[in-house]
Amino acid sequence: MFGYLTRVRRPQLPTREQIVAFLKEDKWAPSAGGADPPPNPVPPCWDMKARVRRMRDHLTLREFSGALGDIGTLIPILISMTIQGSASLTASLFFGGLWNILTGFFYGIPMCVQPMKSIAAIALTNNFTPGELAGAGLGVSAIVLFLGLSRLLWLATRFVPLPVVKGLQLGTCFQLCKKGVALVKENASFWGDSIIWSDNLWWACSSFLLVLFVYERRRVPVALLVFMLGLAFALAQTGAHHQFGQVHPGAHFVHTVVPTAKGFRTGFLSAGLGQLPLTLLNSVVALAALARELFPGYDPSMTHITISIGAMNLIGCFLGSMPFCHGSGGLAGQYFFGARTELSLYFLGAVKIIIGVVFGESLLAILKWFPNSFLGVMLFMASIELGLVARNFTQFPNNEHRRKQDFVVLLSTAAALVGFSHDGLGFIVGMVTALVFWMHRQLRNRDERSVTNALLPTSSRQESLDDSKTTVKASASASATATADDGAGDLENH
Numbered sequence: 001m002f003g004y005l006t007r008v009r010r011p012q013l014p015t016r017e018q019i020v021a022f023l024k025e026d027k028w029a030p031s032a033g034g035a036d037p038p039p040n041p042v043p044p045c046w047d048m049k050a051r052v053r054r055m056r057d058h059l060t061l062r063e064f065s066g067a068l069g070d071i072g073t074l075i076p077i078l079i080s081m082t083i084q085g086s087a088s089l090t091a092s093l094f095f096g097g098l099w100n101i102l103t104g105f106f107y108g109i110p111m112c113v114q115p116m117k118s119i120a121a122i123a124l125t126n127n128f129t130p131g132e133l134a135g136a137g138l139g140v141s142a143i144v145l146f147l148g149l150s151r152l153l154w155l156a157t158r159f160v161p162l163p164v165v166k167g168l169q170l171g172t173c174f175q176l177c178k179k180g181v182a183l184v185k186e187n188a189s190f191w192g193d194s195i196i197w198s199d200n201l202w203w204a205c206s207s208f209l210l211v212l213f214v215y216e217r218r219r220v221p222v223a224l225l226v227f228m229l230g231l232a233f234a235l236a237q238t239g240a241h242h243q244f245g246q247v248h249p250g251a252h253f254v255h256t257v258v259p260t261a262k263g264f265r266t267g268f269l270s271a272g273l274g275q276l277p278l279t280l281l282n283s284v285v286a287l288a289a290l291a292r293e294l295f296p297g298y299d300p301s302m303t304h305i306t307i308s309i310g311a312m313n314l315i316g317c318f319l320g321s322m323p324f325c326h327g328s329g330g331l332a333g334q335y336f337f338g339a340r341t342e343l344s345l346y347f348l349g350a351v352k353i354i355i356g357v358v359f360g361e362s363l364l365a366i367l368k369w370f371p372n373s374f375l376g377v378m379l380f381m382a383s384i385e386l387g388l389v390a391r392n393f394t395q396f397p398n399n400e401h402r403r404k405q406d407f408v409v410l411l412s413t414a415a416a417l418v419g420f421s422h423d424g425l426g427f428i429v430g431m432v433t434a435l436v437f438w439m440h441r442q443l444r445n446r447d448e449r450s451v452t453n454a455l456l457p458t459s460s461r462q463e464s465l466d467d468s469k470t471t472v473k474a475s476a477s478a479s480a481t482a483t484a485d486d487g488a489g490d491l492e493n494h
Contacts, residue, residue, distance in 0.1 A: 038297035042108035051108065055343045065224040066339025067348040069382055070112045070330040073176070076183065076375060077115045079367050081322055086128045088320035089364060091254040093356025095316040099324055100349030103308065104342030109295055111287070111345075112330025113312070116140070116323040118278050118423075122271035130320060131259035135267030137323030138259070140275050141313035144284075148306025153284065160285065163406040164430035166393040167413025168286050171426050172329050173387030174418045176379055183376030198233035204373035211381050223337035223378060230374040237369035244365070252360025254319045277424030279325050283309060286328040293389055294335055332389065333382025390414075405437045 043050035074096075082089040099113045119136045122128070128136075147153050184204045189195040207226050214222050238244055259267065284305050291300045305326060312324050334344060355363060394406035412433045417426025 040297045040299070041295055042298050045106055045108065051342075054108075055341050058341045058343060060338070061224060062338030063340065063344050064338075064347055065222065066110060066334045066337040067344035068223045068227045069333035069335070069337035069339060069378070070114055071223075071227065071375070071378065073114055073117070073179075073330065073333075073379060073382075075367065075370060076372075077117070077120045078322070079364065079370075080124055081115075081120060081133075082361065082364060083368065084124065084127060086123050086130060086133045087322040088130070088254060088361070090252045090356050090360040091316065091320035092322045093352045093360075094254060095312070095319065095321040096324060097349040097352030097354075097356065099308075099312050099316075100345045100352065103326070104345030104349070106304070106308070107300065108342050109291060109298065110331065110334040110339035110342065111291070111300075111326055112334055113324050113345075114327050114330040116275050116279065116325050118275040119271040119323050122274065126270060128267060128271070129263060130257045131263035132267035132270075133322065134257045134317040134320075135259040135264030136271040136275065137267075137313040137317040139264065139268035139272040140279060140323065141310045141317070143276060144279055144306050145310025145314070147280070148284075148303045148310070151303065153280070153302050153306065160431070161406075161409065161434045162395055163393050163409035164413050164427065164434060165281075165286050165289050166390040167410040167430050168281050168417060168423060168426060169290065169328055170387055170390040170410065171414035171417030171423070172282055172286075173383045173390070174414065175421070176329055176383030176386070178418075180376040180378075180380030180383065183372040183379065186372050198237055198369075199371035199373050201373070203371060204377055207374055207377045208380075211377065226374050226378060230371050233371050234366050234369040238366045241369075246362055246365035247359060248362040249358050250360075252357055254321075256318060257320045258318070274422060274424070275323075277422075277427060279309065281423050281427055282329070283325040283327050287326050287331060290328040290331055290386075290389055293392070294331070329383060329386045332386035333378075336382055336385035402441075405440075409434045409437065 043054060045051070078087075078089070078092055081087040082092065096113055103111050103113055116137065119133070119140070123133050123136070184201070187196055187199045188201055190201050207229075210226070211222050238247075284302050287305065288300050288302050291298055309325050313321075317323055338344075390410065393410045394403050396402040396406070409430055413426050413430030416429035417423055420426065
């Protein structure tokens, strides 16, 4: 047993230079002899001239259409939470818009700001009070912030296999597709007495076909068209039900929410624990991987992402806002509908702040009539864009055996996530599957080496053994020399 353990090839650990580079710059140092990475397409936030030129080049309707690519998730949760009384519509719109603007400024890409979906689902099911909702958001954000500042997230970024990350994205895609279909089914009628003229299957099918017809023509702002049509229907229904009198323009303000010890405990244990793995994996790890894929050359800092998530909720939840985070699904949705720069976030953030301050809670009289058929289709198509990134699920495309194993890991992760409706359990199933396959590969490599050694003549085996000893001695000598050089360099620095 111990002999087998000494012969098994250990997983490649990060080098000293890579760990130092990560601790200093929050990114892995490139390996020696590797290809040069593509140039970063996003100028830094302090280079305002380059930022303005980039936004001017993307000043099209597609950019504004992309800003609405994530409203299929935002609006249903926002309306439900505020009608129930768990969150303040004024605070959620104001801080959601403020975080949109700040996120666009610091990151330079359409990195969305979306509700924490797991917390929202539990809060809606259990009728959370504002204090319990704030406790859930504050607890999750504090832990995420600690993990980011302590750099403990580097373990996940270094040792989580690529198929597991892609499986999380694919599972999230299926979850969002399911939510989109559920929205459409709420008023699933083609005819009959129960049909609603502004929200039925005719409009759902029409908007779905419209999105498909212009799928390859990204210059058409289809999300903007669908949203404006839905808003027109909502205004018409508000007028038909004589509810415009409930809309009161004016100055609306936020109020502090301080959770009690019982509220904090109930909120965090009931909803926060389930949200924590989802935030770490989907809002940090998977989001960073998706950003690198959509914007080649762009390397977002996961520490910065955790800091922004923590700061958003440590401030907003105390003032009545629902918990917010970033997410790979929202980024995929905004990218699908045309967003390429922070300009889409500036536009969306400004609209949220203006609406929140001017109309506030009274806006619910209009938003509750927004057609679910349109929201469901937009959410469904945005989730499809997220699922497309899972097609690059392996780093060994030419190795059919390894590719098959990685595909099983991908499917296991996604199936567990969808089946349990929990990112954490999906992650555990994917990691266990990947670990079992890794052990299989080690056993297979050991058997192949045993067969090869058995077939070699005695003299060849002795030569191979001598070569391996020589290689070990040379490696030890080089390592000792490097250690001595490092010690001399440290003495010089001191």
